[in-house]
Amino acid sequence: MTLSHCSSVISVSRAVPPSPALLTTASSRPWRRWLAAHTPAAPLPSLETAEGFAAHRAWERALAAGRWSAVTWLEEYGGRGASVIERLLFEEEYYAAGAPGRVSQNGISLLAPTLFEHGSAEQRARILPPMARGETIWAQAWSEPESGSDLASLRSTARRADGGWRLSGQKTWSSRAAFADRAFGLFRSDPAADAPHRGLTYLMFALDAPGVTVRPIGRLDGKPAFAELFLDEVFVPDEDVIGEPGQGWRIAMGTAGNERGLTLRSPGRFTAAARRLVALWRERADEAGSEPGIEAAARRPWTCWAPTANCPMPPTTRTRPARGPTATPSPWRARSPRARTRSSAASSPSGCWACRRGAGEGDGSVAAAEAVRPVAGDEPIGRREGARMRFMLDQAQTDFGRTVDRMLGGADTPHAIRAWGRGEHAPGRAVWGRLANTGVTGLAVPEAYEGVGPLPVELGVAYVAAGRHAVPGPLAETAAAAVLLAALAEGGTARTGQVAEGWLPRIADGRAPVTLAAADGGPYALDADAADAVFAVAGEELWLAPGHGPVQPSFDPARRLARPLPGGELLARGPAVAAAAARAADWAAFATAALSLGTGLALVERTAAYVGQRIQFGRPIGSFQAVKHRLADALIGLEFARPLLYGAAVALASGSTGGALVSGPAGGALASGSTSDARAEVAAAKVATGAAAYAAARTALQLHGALGCTDEYDLSLWIRRARALRSAWGSPSVCRARVLAP
Numbered sequence: 001m002t003l004s005h006c007s008s009v010i011s012v013s014r015a016v017p018p019s020p021a022l023l024t025t026a027s028s029r030p031w032r033r034w035l036a037a038h039t040p041a042a043p044l045p046s047l048e049t050a051e052g053f054a055a056h057r058a059w060e061r062a063l064a065a066g067r068w069s070a071v072t073w074l075e076e077y078g079g080r081g082a083s084v085i086e087r088l089l090f091e092e093e094y095y096a097a098g099a100p101g102r103v104s105q106n107g108i109s110l111l112a113p114t115l116f117e118h119g120s121a122e123q124r125a126r127i128l129p130p131m132a133r134g135e136t137i138w139a140q141a142w143s144e145p146e147s148g149s150d151l152a153s154l155r156s157t158a159r160r161a162d163g164g165w166r167l168s169g170q171k172t173w174s175s176r177a178a179f180a181d182r183a184f185g186l187f188r189s190d191p192a193a194d195a196p197h198r199g200l201t202y203l204m205f206a207l208d209a210p211g212v213t214v215r216p217i218g219r220l221d222g223k224p225a226f227a228e229l230f231l232d233e234v235f236v237p238d239e240d241v242i243g244e245p246g247q248g249w250r251i252a253m254g255t256a257g258n259e260r261g262l263t264l265r266s267p268g269r270f271t272a273a274a275r276r277l278v279a280l281w282r283e284r285a286d287e288a289g290s291e292p293g294i295e296a297a298a299r300r301p302w303t304c305w306a307p308t309a310n311c312p313m314p315p316t317t318r319t320r321p322a323r324g325p326t327a328t329p330s331p332w333r334a335r336s337p338r339a340r341t342r343s344s345a346a347s348s349p350s351g352c353w354a355c356r357r358g359a360g361e362g363d364g365s366v367a368a369a370e371a372v373r374p375v376a377g378d379e380p381i382g383r384r385e386g387a388r389m390r391f392m393l394d395q396a397q398t399d400f401g402r403t404v405d406r407m408l409g410g411a412d413t414p415h416a417i418r419a420w421g422r423g424e425h426a427p428g429r430a431v432w433g434r435l436a437n438t439g440v441t442g443l444a445v446p447e448a449y450e451g452v453g454p455l456p457v458e459l460g461v462a463y464v465a466a467g468r469h470a471v472p473g474p475l476a477e478t479a480a481a482a483v484l485l486a487a488l489a490e491g492g493t494a495r496t497g498q499v500a501e502g503w504l505p506r507i508a509d510g511r512a513p514v515t516l517a518a519a520d521g522g523p524y525a526l527d528a529d530a531a532d533a534v535f536a537v538a539g540e541e542l543w544l545a546p547g548h549g550p551v552q553p554s555f556d557p558a559r560r561l562a563r564p565l566p567g568g569e570l571l572a573r574g575p576a577v578a579a580a581a582a583r584a585a586d587w588a589a590f591a592t593a594a595l596s597l598g599t600g601l602a603l604v605e606r607t608a609a610y611v612g613q614r615i616q617f618g619r620p621i622g623s624f625q626a627v628k629h630r631l632a633d634a635l636i637g638l639e640f641a642r643p644l645l646y647g648a649a650v651a652l653a654s655g656s657t658g659g660a661l662v663s664g665p666a667g668g669a670l671a672s673g674s675t676s677d678a679r680a681e682v683a684a685a686k687v688a689t690g691a692a693a694y695a696a697a698r699t700a701l702q703l704h705g706a707l708g709c710t711d712e713y714d715l716s717l718w719i720r721r722a723r724a725l726r727s728a729w730g731s732p733s734v735c736r737a738r739v740l741a742p
Contacts, residue, residue, distance in 0.1 A: 031090050034066050035097040044100045048223040053137075053179040056103035060134025069132045070108050077124065078132030095272035106176055107131040107138035111184050114202075114255045118243040126239075127204075139177035139207065141185030141229055142252075144170060151186070152196040152249065156231065158187035158203060164237040165189070167205060170230055177227035178216040182206050184255075186248045193246070200248035204240040211235075281740055393461065393646070401461040407434050408469040414714045420472035421557035425530045428472040429513075435466070436510020444479035444587065446486050449504035454483065456587070456652040460594045460645055467598020467725075468605075470717050472558045474515040474527040475595065476729065480588035481516045481535050482507050487580035488542070488572050496572050499544075503533065516584065517545070517564045524552065524561040526728075535571075536564045537581040544569040556724035558717070589729040590648050590682050593689040596725040597645055600638045600693030603700040603718050604631060611703055627703060634699040637692035641685070648685040651678035683730065683738035690726035690735075697722035 044059065045052030063069040064078055072087050073079025082090070102108070108131060115124050130136045147154040156169025167187055177183060184204045193199025207214055211234040216224030243251045393401075411434055416427035435441055443459040445451025453459070459479060466475055482504060489500035506512035512532040517525035528534045528548035536543045545564035552561045608631055611622030621627050697719045701708035708715055726732065 031068060031093060034068060035094060035099060038062055038066070039097050039099045043098075046223060047101065047103045048178070048219075048225045050179060053103060056100055057134050057137060059100050060102070060104050060137075064133040069104065069134065070112070070128075073112075073128065073132065077128040091269075092271065095269050096275070098272075101269075103137055103176070104131065104134060106140055106180075107136065110140070110255050110258050111138055111204075113258045114184075114242060114251060117254055118202075118251050120239075122239065123242070136182055137176060137180045139180035139183040139227070140175045141171040141177070141183040141205075143173045145172055148173075151252075152200075154186060154188060154200070156185075156187050157191070158189040158201050158236075160189075161235060164235055165201070165203065165241070167203065167211075167231045167234040167236055170228065172228045173217070173226045174229050175226060177207065177214055177229060178224040180207060183229065184242070186252050189245055189248075197249040199246055200252070201245045202242040202248035202251045203236050204242065205231075205234060205236045209234050209236075278740060393457070397458060397461050400458060401465055404435070404438055404440060404462045404465040405468065407438055408465055408471065411469070413469045413471060414717060417470055417472050417558045417717050420530070421560070423529065423551070423560070428530070431471055432473055432513060433510055435462070435471070438462075440466075441478070441510040442508035444482040445504050445508040449486065449500060449508060451482070451504065451508040454486075454653075456590060456649040457646065459591065460649045463591050463594035464598040464601070464645075467595035467600075467721075468602040470558075470599065470602070470721055472527075473513055474531055476588045476591035477515040477526050477531075478507060478513050479591050480584040481514045481533075483587045484516065484535065484537075484542070484580050484584035487583055488576060492572065492576060499571050506532070516588065518581070518585065523563045525564050527560050528562040528564065529560060534564045536568075537577065540574055540577045541570060542572045542577045542581070543567075544571055554724065556720040558721070559724050559728075585729065586652060586679060586682050589686045589735075590645075590652060592725055592729045593641075593645055593648065593682070593685045596686075596689040596693040596722065597638060597641060599718055599722045599725060600634070600641075600689070600696040603693070603696040603715070603722065604635050604638065606715055606718070607631060607634075607696075607700040607703050610707075621703070630699050630703060634692075634696040637695050638689075641688035641692045644681075644685040644688045648678070648681040651681040654678070680739050680741070683735040686730050687732045687735040687739070690732060693722040694726050 040059070044055040047053050047056040060069060067075075067078060067080050068090070070077070070079045071082040071090055072084060074081055112128060112131065115127060119127075127136070131138070142151060142154075144154050144156060154169075156167065156171060158165045158167055160166075165187075169187070171183075171185060174183065182204060184202070186200050187203055188199060189201040190199025205212070207229070211232040213230040213232075215228040215230070217226040217228060219225050242248075408431070411431045412427070413431060416431050419426070420428040432441070439452055440459075440462040442451035443453045443455045443462060445453055447453075463475060485496075485500045485504055488496040489504075503512065503514065507514060513527075513530065514533040514535060515525045515528050515531040517523075517528075517534060517536040525531075525534050525536070525545075525548065528545075529551055534545040534548055536545050543564075545566075546568040547565045548562040549565060550562065552563075554561050608622065611627055611631070612620050614621050622631075700715060701719060704713075704715060707713050708719065710716065730738075
């Protein structure tokens with residue numbers, strides 16, 4: 001076992017197989033029993049008071065007594081030798097149990113990784129055990145009155161002395177220093193160095209040493225969260241220098257990286273708070289409902305928590321291959337229904353799934369928990385019973401997405417979009433034909449009707465590519481109509497079976513783009529003038545409209561809206577229509593979310609290319625830090641939304657949906673139904689992808705300047721699309737409400 005494994009730095013590349021001593025079945029995980037027995041019943045006083053600091057120090061000692069204070073460290077340092085995945089599991093349950101915040105964070109999460117990487121064996125043996133036991137609490141000593149973000153300009157000095165160093169200067173905003181025992185920081189040891197970041201040394205020192213004065217800094221609430229440190233010829237022995245003298249900057253950058261990674265290493269701190277806030281909202285919604293700000297604050301955390309729940313996990317355990325046929329490389333290839341289900345719900349044999357118990361249970365489902373199981377124990381690596389599973393695309397799905405993307409890259413979609421906006425559909429129908437040739441139009445159609453679906457994961461992959469190329473046409477509506485007709489045909493009347501047999505094969509092979517109108521949510525159907533059929537849901541009735549009214553202007557000219565004409569052919573009536581329409585609405589919202597994600601990715605890609613060649617002040621504007629940050633923020637938002645999208649796909653594949661998601665293409669509400677996990681998953685994906693794509697559009701508009709406002713420039717096609725998709729099949733406020741629905 002390497003020293004890097006002992007470090008508290010959580011790095012996927014350093015993940016190791018879980019230790020059998022910790023990762024056992026859910027009911028016998030030892031930390032659950034320990035937390036249940038030892039977590040204080042009431043919150044401790046604030047650690048930013050003397051009383052609270054002492055209480056938190058006592059808690060650290062209790063953790064250390066059970067060897068839970070630093071689980072990834074070697075036993076000789078007070079740890080358990082646990083894997084990084086086990087630490088994530090432990091910390092999630094730690095914070096979910098309401099356990100206290102960690103007063104030892106500066107030491108365990110910042111200094112300890114630095115010692116594992118740069119410290120000596122003597123330093124680790126001397127410093128780490130009392131750190132783990134809570135006997136030594138550490139403060140940071142970085143900032144100075146004239147050196148904040150510009151840390152390299154620091155003035156505090158370290159002067160050579162017999163057997164060590166003499167520290168002089170002032171440190172400020174020192175975290176934990178008001179009550180801590182020791183501190184670590186940078187000092188200038190070579191004033192003659194040829195650059196500000198050179199000649200710096202990384203030292204540790206005691207806060208009660210002669211020459212140290214600690215002055216607490218009170219916040220507005222009076223609590224001393226920080227302190228100033230005044231150092232007057234403070235002696236520090238050589239054994240408290242970390243690394244080589246003069247190399248402090250390089251070592252400190254590693255510590256700073258650990259600090260930036262705290263959120264990634266301990267998502268449980270925030271996910272637990274998000275769950276509690278959502279639960280509190282559900283409990284007190286009536287009394288808080290009149291405050292829009294409170295409602296928005298309650299809705300937002302779920303969409304921040306869900307990506308953490310769905311994000312891919314590294315392979316950490318041996319897996320058994322799925323029973324029965326494995327997923328074939330191409331989603332349009334014929335396969336048995338059981339194999340078809342596995343392609344959406346099971347991973348490749350590499351073990352990228354971290355499944356959760358209870359997902360997809362039932363006689364008719366094939367859950368990921370059935371397809372990929374750990375060899376030992378009755379619960380796969382994951383989180384809590386009854387919660388969602390984490391997802392990663394397998395190689396076949398990834399290759400399929402690349403195929404669709406390359407195929408669309410060969411089409412002149414900007415020309416097709418502009419022609420579509422003028423009512424000239426031939427170029428757009430040609431692009432639609434390309435999608436049909438790769439099997440995309442059959443992904444929502446069951447095999448019994450010459451399709452290859454329903455495959456929501458593959459449909460999401462394909463629609464992300466379609467969004468990147470801004471493919472025109474009622475893509476989401478056609479998929480939703482296929483789901484609607486198939487649901488009505490299953491166990492329905494002879495008439496609904498005939499309707500499905502007449503339309504679904506034509507949808508599957510791309511001959512018949514259709515659209516869907518939700519009469520309860522909005523009067524419009526998208527692209528009715530281009531569709532071969534307009535299906536309209538009115539309460540518990542499904543109609544085949546006889547045509548459509550005048551086309552109305554839209555924010556996105558290529559998304560043409562028209563009212564279905566009244567009357568036509570009544571295809572079905574009764575509660576089954578409302579239930580099928582609810583499922584179709586979920587699929588429409590999911591497909592729209594995939595299109596939004598692709599649209600946002602295209603905006604970032606096009607903007608990155610532009611700022612790389614646009615010269616201002618003699619340099620590409622993409623070289624300026626402010627521009628880099630804007631693009632990075634936009635891309636992070638999109639990547640944050642991606643796991644939500646595929647989490648929703650898995651939920652749809654499980655068939656757990658039970659009610660309408662939200663609305664029609666213009667944004668109203670469809671029929672309501674029973675609440676379901678799938679509906680919340682889809683709603684979270686819809687609001688996250690829509691917001692991320694819209695943010696990417698605003699960034700693209702700003703960084704392109706006047707070009708972004710020019711209709712003749714192709715960027716405008718994606719900017720308009722991002723805004724329109726954000727509200728289609730569910731506005732952000734309606735989707736957040738669905739997320740919070742009990």
